Amino acid sequence: MVQKGDPDRFMAVMSARPEQRAPLFILYAFNLEVARAAWASQEPMVGQMRLQFWRDVVESANSDAVPRAHEVARPLTLLIREKGLDASVLDDLIAARWWDLNKDPFADEIAFHAHIAATSGGLMRLAAKSLGAPDALMQDIGVIGNSHGIVTWFQAIPELESRGRQPLHDGRLETVRDLATTALHNLNAVHFARAPWCAALRSAWQTKAVLKQIKAQPERVAQGAVGLSEFHKKRSLFFKTLVGRY
Numbered sequence: 001m002v003q004k005g006d007p008d009r010f011m012a013v014m015s016a017r018p019e020q021r022a023p024l025f026i027l028y029a030f031n032l033e034v035a036r037a038a039w040a041s042q043e044p045m046v047g048q049m050r051l052q053f054w055r056d057v058v059e060s061a062n063s064d065a066v067p068r069a070h071e072v073a074r075p076l077t078l079l080i081r082e083k084g085l086d087a088s089v090l091d092d093l094i095a096a097r098w099w100d101l102n103k104d105p106f107a108d109e110i111a112f113h114a115h116i117a118a119t120s121g122g123l124m125r126l127a128a129k130s131l132g133a134p135d136a137l138m139q140d141i142g143v144i145g146n147s148h149g150i151v152t153w154f155q156a157i158p159e160l161e162s163r164g165r166q167p168l169h170d171g172r173l174e175t176v177r178d179l180a181t182t183a184l185h186n187l188n189a190v191h192f193a194r195a196p197w198c199a200a201l202r203s204a205w206q207t208k209a210v211l212k213q214i215k216a217q218p219e220r221v222a223q224g225a226v227g228l229s230e231f232h233k234k235r236s237l238f239f240k241t242l243v244g245r246y
Contacts, residue, residue: 001072005032008233009203015241016199023083023130024200026075030054031123033072034093038100039163047101051094058090083130090126092118105166112169117142120149124201131197140190141201144246147187147211148204150179151226154214158224176218184211194244201246205237 002025003010013024037050057073058080067077079085096118099106106112124145125138133141153167154176160167168175187208192198206228213220213227220226228236240246 001032002028005036008206011234011237012203012205015202015237017196020131020196020199022075023079024127026072026079027123027127027130029072030076031093034097035100035119038097044101048098051097051101054094055091058087058094062087079130085126085129089122093122093126100165103164103166106169108169113146116146116149116153120152121145124148124204127200127203128197131200133195133197133200137192140192143186143190144201144204144207147183148207150183151207151210151214154180154210154221155226157221171222173218176221177215180211180214180218184208184215187211192246198244198246202237202240205240205246206233209236 002013006028009024009028013021013028016024034051034054037054038044038047040046040050054073057068057070057077060068061077061080067074080087080090096115099115106115121142122145125142128141129135129138157167192201209232210227227233
């Protein structure tokens with residue numbers, strides 16, 4: 001599922017040690033299921049039912065209920081119990097996807113950043129926790145996830161607009177450049193000592209380079225030209241894996 005639906009995260013997971021991959025694949029498959037919920041049908045109620053299914057899965061994971069016989073829900077339930085993942089972070093990630101069910105824009109920049117923090121930031125924190133990252137570092141880990149989320153959001157803007165969504169509260173080039181500049185500043189302010197759990201951060205391996213790209217040429221967002229070539233992506237991932245960085 002992840003290889004087909006989220007190939008960049010798939011490459012990042014495959015750069016981790018074999019014993020670290022299962023938790024990441026489970027979380028990224030869950031993220032795909034939740035992200036796709038709103039687009040499963042033209043009828044919003046279908047998306048609501050799918051999202052509610054995942055909220056019920058997360059809620060039942062904190063009880064003695066038998067895990068649901070579902071290819072993602074069952075391993076997710078077991079992972080939540082084994083790693084003590086924060087149910088509120090999972091629930092916030094699901095709840096944020098209700099925005100995808102309608103065509104209303106974000107109310108303001110605060111609402112936009114809250115969405116990014118709940119989705120990309122939350123997913124990054126869950127991934128790091130699943131590999132043993134200490135709770136004391138979760139805020140900084142979330143910063144990396146948020147910066148990565150800004151990049152993936154910029155990459156998704158043409159598709160979101162084609163589906164009638166309004167992905168930015170203010171789509172001017174100046175605003176795009178400011179968002180990239182702030183995300184880059186926040187990313188540069190976070191540093192971690194080398195640790196095994198840093199493999200969970202590697203999904204953000206392209207983030208700094210792409211933010212620099214957008215800062216220099218914000219028009220690339222509207223053009224759908226955000227991102228690195230396959231060659232540069234793979235080369236960058238190889239070297240970061242080699243030195244144990246993200």
